[in-house]
């Protein structure tokens with residue numbers, strides 16, 4: 001289990017951004033981290049990755065466990081081809097026998113014919129799919145994903161969601177921050193809602209319906225009601 005405890009973080013001393021956040025990610029579950037613009041989703045992810053300076057936090061998982069991060073904006077080396085990106089990733093993780101899996105994923109994401117091309121010239125969606133391949137290669141125990149579906153065409157969204165479900169079945173724990181509430185509703189086992197610098201809800205959609213008295217509502221209805229009931233002001 002990956003345990004996240006953020007006591008406090010602020011970019012500028014006088015303006016706290018995150019306070020008293022505590023949640024965990026268990027193997028074999030997909031968690032949706034949701035919240036309105038500026039709620040602190042990306043900052044929470046950065047803190048998990050140890051990229052926020054001066055934050056008071058504790059992130060624990062087993063030493064041998066591997067965590068893969070997929071950023072919202074793909075990170076591409078201009079001078080490397082798709083295949084060279086994959087080779088670099090395999091070498092960094094000291095992987096053996098990685099080529100069949102790399103080829104399987106290239107085919108799955110329709111990038112196989114492009115493996116000798118330079119991804120700097122790809123569309124954002126194609127670059128994002130390369131990020132997924134690189135994240136997958138070391139068989140991570142956890143995925144931390146910032147807006148996984150942004151910029152993807154509908155068939156690619158389907159492929160990525162099937163991929164995430166397969167990884168969940170393999171036993172990976174997945175945290176994804178997303179504004180796609182219909183997708184979160186269908187695919188996330190648990191939801192964490194951020195507002196007012198902290199987590200205002202953690203649990204299943206069913207539990208959220210109960211908390212908000214929205215038996216027939218969808219996630220959007222529940223989310224809106226919850227955020228309004230906490231007197232959180234919309235931007």
Ligand SMILES: Nc1ncnc2c1ncn2[C@@H]1O[C@H](COP(=O)(O)OP(=O)(O)OP(=O)(O)O)[C@@H](O)[C@H]1O
Pocket residue numbers: 011012017035036037038039040041042043044
């Ligand atoms: N580098 C930074 N320096 C100062 N403030 C920042 C910085 N990055 C984010 N913030 C502030 O921190 C708060 C949380 O931002 P964050 O990007 O984590 O929100 P988010 O929930 O991911 O938003 P969105 O849904 O718009 O992506 C916002 O008030 C934002 O202005």
